[in-house]
Amino acid sequence: MQEEKLSADIENIVKKWEGKKGSLIMILHDIQNLYGYVPRSTSLQLSKYMDVPLARIYEVITFYHFFKLEPPGKHLVQVCMGTACYLKGASDLLLELRNILGVNEGCTSNDGLFHLEVVRCLGCCGLAPVVKIDEKVYSKVTKDRIADILAEYEEEAVAK
Amino acid sequence: MNKLTKESLDNIAKQSRKEEKNWIKVGMSSCGIAAGADEVLKVLIEEAKKRNIQVNIKKCGCVGMCSVEPLVEVNVEGMPRVTYGRVNKDVAIQILEDHIHNHRLVNDHIYDIQVKK
Amino acid sequence: MENKIIYVRDTGLVSPDRTKDVHTLLLNGLRDRGMQASVQAVRVSDIGVYNQGVVIKVLPDVTYFNVKDEDIGRILDAIKQDKTISELASRREPKQLRVVLRNCGVIDPESIEEYIAHDGYQAIKKVLFEFKTPDKTIDEMKKSGLRGRGGAGFPTWMKWIFAKQVASDQKYVICNGDEGDPGAYMDRSVLEGDPHSVVEGMMIAGFSIGATKGYFYIRAEYPLAVERVQKAIDQCYEAGLLGNNVLGSGFNFDLEVRLGAGAFVCGEETALIASIEGRRGTPHPRPPYPSVKGLWDKPTVINNVETLANVPYIILKGGDEFAKVGTQTSKGTKVFALTGKVKNSGLVEVPMGTSIREIVFDIGGGILNNKNIKAVQSGGPSGGVIPKDYIDTPVDYENLQKLGSIMGSGGMIVMDEDDCMVDIACFYQRFCYDESCGKCSPCRIGTTQMLNTLCKITEGLGELSDLDNLRRIAQAMQRAALCGLGQTAPNPVISTLRYYEDEYKAHIIDKKCPSKKCRNLLTYKVISEKCKKCGLCLKNCEAKAITGNKDDGYIIDMNKCIRCGRCFEVCKFKAVSKE
Numbered sequence: 001m002q003e004e005k006l007s008a009d010i011e012n013i014v015k016k017w018e019g020k021k022g023s024l025i026m027i028l029h030d031i032q033n034l035y036g037y038v039p040r041s042t043s044l045q046l047s048k049y050m051d052v053p054l055a056r057i058y059e060v061i062t063f064y065h066f067f068k069l070e071p072p073g074k075h076l077v078q079v080c081m082g083t084a085c086y087l088k089g090a091s092d093l094l095l096e097l098r099n100i101l102g103v104n105e106g107c108t109s110n111d112g113l114f115h116l117e118v119v120r121c122l123g124c125c126g127l128a129p130v131v132k133i134d135e136k137v138y139s140k141v142t143k144d145r146i147a148d149i150l151a152e153y154e155e156e157a158v159a160k
Numbered sequence: 161m162n163k164l165t166k167e168s169l170d171n172i173a174k175q176s177r178k179e180e181k182n183w184i185k186v187g188m189s190s191c192g193i194a195a196g197a198d199e200v201l202k203v204l205i206e207e208a209k210k211r212n213i214q215v216n217i218k219k220c221g222c223v224g225m226c227s228v229e230p231l232v233e234v235n236v237e238g239m240p241r242v243t244y245g246r247v248n249k250d251v252a253i254q255i256l257e258d259h260i261h262n263h264r265l266v267n268d269h270i271y272d273i274q275v276k277k
Numbered sequence: 278m279e280n281k282i283i284y285v286r287d288t289g290l291v292s293p294d295r296t297k298d299v300h301t302l303l304l305n306g307l308r309d310r311g312m313q314a315s316v317q318a319v320r321v322s323d324i325g326v327y328n329q330g331v332v333i334k335v336l337p338d339v340t341y342f343n344v345k346d347e348d349i350g351r352i353l354d355a356i357k358q359d360k361t362i363s364e365l366a367s368r369r370e371p372k373q374l375r376v377v378l379r380n381c382g383v384i385d386p387e388s389i390e391e392y393i394a395h396d397g398y399q400a401i402k403k404v405l406f407e408f409k410t411p412d413k414t415i416d417e418m419k420k421s422g423l424r425g426r427g428g429a430g431f432p433t434w435m436k437w438i439f440a441k442q443v444a445s446d447q448k449y450v451i452c453n454g455d456e457g458d459p460g461a462y463m464d465r466s467v468l469e470g471d472p473h474s475v476v477e478g479m480m481i482a483g484f485s486i487g488a489t490k491g492y493f494y495i496r497a498e499y500p501l502a503v504e505r506v507q508k509a510i511d512q513c514y515e516a517g518l519l520g521n522n523v524l525g526s527g528f529n530f531d532l533e534v535r536l537g538a539g540a541f542v543c544g545e546e547t548a549l550i551a552s553i554e555g556r557r558g559t560p561h562p563r564p565p566y567p568s569v570k571g572l573w574d575k576p577t578v579i580n581n582v583e584t585l586a587n588v589p590y591i592i593l594k595g596g597d598e599f600a601k602v603g604t605q606t607s608k609g610t611k612v613f614a615l616t617g618k619v620k621n622s623g624l625v626e627v628p629m630g631t632s633i634r635e636i637v638f639d640i641g642g643g644i645l646n647n648k649n650i651k652a653v654q655s656g657g658p659s660g661g662v663i664p665k666d667y668i669d670t671p672v673d674y675e676n677l678q679k680l681g682s683i684m685g686s687g688g689m690i691v692m693d694e695d696d697c698m699v700d701i702a703c704f705y706q707r708f709c710y711d712e713s714c715g716k717c718s719p720c721r722i723g724t725t726q727m728l729n730t731l732c733k734i735t736e737g738l739g740e741l742s743d744l745d746n747l748r749r750i751a752q753a754m755q756r757a758a759l760c761g762l763g764q765t766a767p768n769p770v771i772s773t774l775r776y777y778e779d780e781y782k783a784h785i786i787d788k789k790c791p792s793k794k795c796r797n798l799l800t801y802k803v804i805s806e807k808c809k810k811c812g813l814c815l816k817n818c819e820a821k822a823i824t825g826n827k828d829d830g831y832i833i834d835m836n837k838c839i840r841c842g843r844c845f846e847v848c849k850f851k852a853v854s855k856e
Binding site (some may be wrong): 161162164165166169172173175176177185186187188189190191193207212219220221224225226227228231233238240245246247253264265266267269270271272273274275276 | 282284319320321322323324325326334336337359367369370371372373374375378380381382383384385386387389390391394396397398399402404405409462465466469471499501502512515516517518524525526539620621622623624625626786
């Protein structure tokens with residue numbers, strides 16, 4: 001059996017953590033930072049390279065909400081469902097997003113543009129309710145604003 | 161920075177303690193940035209340069225008044241220290257022109273929170 | 278007369294806001310007296326007091342509450358003569374005291390020099406060169422009475438001494454920055470605003486227990502906090518504050534950052550350890566406690582961010598000085614993330630023993646939109662609600678526990694009359710259900726059953742026997758669940774049942790939600806007397822549940838209605854009722 005060669009990226013990541021105990025989660029973070037999710041092929045390579053069973057890697061990936069097994073949409077839409085946001089109507093925002101995007105949370109819209117996600121508290125409770133798209137946080141969002149906010153990204157996609 | 165010893169630690173403390181007279185601090189925690197603090201910081205630096213206003217513009221953590229971010233604290237020699245909230249581009253320019261330059265405080269944006277000294 | 282500044286603000290609840298009018302009166306008054314060049318009158322957005330009518334503050338420290346227009350002349354005359362009108366002036370001690378947040382918003386968190394300029398790393402210096410022994414350090418911690426700020430309130434010095442007493446070749450210190458409580462962000466603010474003080478706290482903890490290695494465990498959802506802590510660590514290595522031979526003392530200490538990955542249960546000590554070890558974050562039974570057998574089976578002390586940020590202050594100012602603030606059993610200050618339906622949502626730090634009323638009304642400025650307070654929730658998914666009748670209770674660990682809540686990590690969520698307690702219980706239960714790791718059945722099955730029951734009630738399908746069932750499951754979970762998450766998950770349900778059983782019963786018997794929050798229990802109706810027959814409701818009804826025309830008026834068919842509330846919102850004549 002021929003040893004599969006790790007792509008240079010993965011090799012760098014694993015090297016970075018070499019000799020450090022318990023680094024699997026940190027390696028997975030680095031992989032997800034790179035690809036946006038943890039591809040199955042990488043997990044397979046990782047399993048061989050680190051000499052841990054694939055099941056060990058998958059049990060970790062699937063335990064933590066943060067790791068994704070599927071490529072996310074182009075833009076990550078996160079609705080904060082912390083208590084402060086919830087009290088100020090975050091569930092209405094989620095309903096509106098579901099309606100407009102036509103998908104439930106955890107899914108990517110059909111055009112592949114948006115990945116809808118619910119998160120537990122982004123720590124911006126003073127600005128509640130908040131919706132985060134990629135790195136940008138929209139504060140004190142109302143239901144009526146959702147369509148306009150999404151449109152910014154749609155237009156940008158069309159322009160390209 | 162060179163490796164510190166217990167003596168050089170004190171020296172740095174003494175040196176850095178000489179506070180500058182005129183400064184602006186922009187609250188740059190995640191909530192501040194979410195509310196637009198990085199834009200405010202940029203505007204302050206650019207506009208101060210344009211107007212040749214001598215002031216040290218720095219960033220700092222969260223003062224705590226998250227609902228009125230972005231927050232900007234201003235210290236001008238001979239005037240009380242003031243915290244401005246809900247600062248946008250226009251207010252930032254007003255702070256430079258009115259407060260720093262003309263020593264007149266800006267209306268409707270001061271948040272005077274009370275903390276025990 | 279030197280240059281003076283006066284602040285003005287209408288803090289009353291009655292609209293319209295008269296700040297501008299009074300400001301104009303002040304400006305006119307100043308002009309009449311020829312004082313406009315030497316006195317600035319400034320409209321401010323917050324003057325530090327609330328609900329005291331028009332407030333005028335003459336800087337630095339004279340404040341007039343409830344100023345009548347006719348008093349303004351007198352006040353200006355007094356300013357001119359550099360006097361104070363003592364019968365009008367009021368003094369109010371500030372409620373906030375900053376110990377943990379001492380540097381937040383003061384220093385540049387990315388500059389080690391600024392931290393050093395604010396007494397930074399003086400505490401570790403004192404420990405290494407003055408105290409020289411762990412015992413003396415722990416002694417100081419004991420005097421301070423500091424208790425863990427993560428929630429349970431275990432004395433910090435005891436944790437340290439347990440770990441110190443165990444002989445081992447290697448020990449660890451962990452900073453728990455896995456702030457998973459939804460609606461709380463004290464730790465994020467400290468890590469982002471003053472990372473060095475937490476680093477210093479960890480060094481002191483390490484020295485005290487004999488550890489040479491520490492881990493920061495921080496939520497991945499806090500990228501900025503991670504970045505700033507990493508920067509602080511790098512700066513410390515460069516400056517010789519971390520690594521071998523700290524400050525030339527012979528003490529070695531290393532620090533590393535590990536990221537959480539979105540699992541609330543990892544706030545639990547044993548689960549957190551599993552996560553740092555790179556495994557699934559499931560807890561295991563205690564004992565053995567981490568202080569005996571923790572990370573990689575070595576003695577480990579786990580302290581919360583806020584706890585650690587207190588440590589340098591205690592060492593520097595002395596445990597006795599720290600203990601001057603607070604109540605009999607709870608010393609020092611506590612940081613709260615005050616959120617929800619409160620005007621000034623944000624971080625507040627108050628001495629232990631401050632009442633909830635002071636926090637919500639004197640610091641928080643009262644309730645949004647001038648509604649009435651209903652309750653305050655503390656402790657997040659592990660805590661409970663404190664009804665408005667109890668808001669004068671001084672906040673400390675014991676008092677909150679007596680009320681059926683907990684201090685928790687410091688989330689304080691204010692609820693008004695529009696918030697439904699069954700809905701809140703359901704919200705927290707859903708959270709615990711999602712976050713239950715599934716290892717033990719009381720928690721896995723308990724949260725599922727409780728959630729199903731609560732959902733049923735909010736949908737109007739509840740039965741009276743459900744309430745007994747909820748109580749029974751809650752008791753089983755409290756006694757039998759493996760870790761803190763499962764044991765405390767029923768708390769929001771128990772506490773809402775304790776104080777708001779009526780509300781549960783209204784959902785079950787009358788099939789009504791008194792706060793008009795639970796969608797399925799709402800009925801929308803067109804009030805024909807108020808209806809102007811404009812047809813806006815019909816146009817906006819996506820479910821096509823509204824029929825009628827401009828002559829006969831409109832009717833809502835509740836069988837078709839999806840209760841989106843659109844008609845209620847768009848009606849300009851308030852002719853749609855929601856009940």
